[in-house]
Amino acid sequence: MTTSPPVWDPHQYLRHEGHRTRPFLDLLARINPATAPARIADLGCGAGNVTTLLADRWPEARITGFDNSREMLAKAEQYAGERLDFAHAEAASWAPPPATYDLIVSNALLQWVPGHAELIPGWLAALTPGGTFAFQVPGNFDAPSHTLLASLRESPRWRDRLSGVGDRTAAVGTPGDYLALLSGLGCEADVWETTYLQLLHGRDPVLDWVKGTALRPVLTALAGDEEATADFTAQYAQLLREAYPASGAGAGAGAEGGTVFPFRRIFAVGVVR
Incomplete structure (x- = not known):
């Protein structure tokens, strides 16, 4: 089934900004170039809020954030300045000239780019000698949030409209895949994984989380059909409540607990030798 690219909602995405930013901060902490990068690309910059963290760390660098979402880029423009700008680009066809950048960063993008492993050699070629390519991707496609979404899409009620919509189960490699890829391309590679136990609050907090990411393709496919959107969302919300029950975790005196969402x-960080 051919589907349109998901339409992104910056406001919804940023409702969980703290949790979404933490992996980028952990990635950024492991980027230690020998010299301060003069030219940086943020591939898949989204709303630009993490791109500003690059500017904070390397204020003398020239930084460009690239994204294919006009909605996200419009939100990011508030951060544009003398040394920071934003541009439209499709990651699958983004091919800067050799030795253009000292650092290329990609935060929670590559899971949306099928076959991205085949693109990485070209991105490494765009780095100056000693340059760094660093990225992080979700590794939770076998989690209930995704398996329940897939089973609901393929159920008799929805398969004609939603079969395969947003399916990314094969889009992300294992940590070992990325270590072998970067090492095989001549990089000094540092690859690791982390499971965050995110404590979410509010009514149907896991649904609220996936509305900013995993559910976007379905919401895009059902756009304009309010009844179908409400029906699908209600069914999915019930499944998520059962898979991720609220607990007393995080509750203080007189406060309600939250929902733990692993x-x-x-x-991965690769330094060109």
């Missing part, structure tokens, strides 16, 4: 992430 989220595995895969990180």
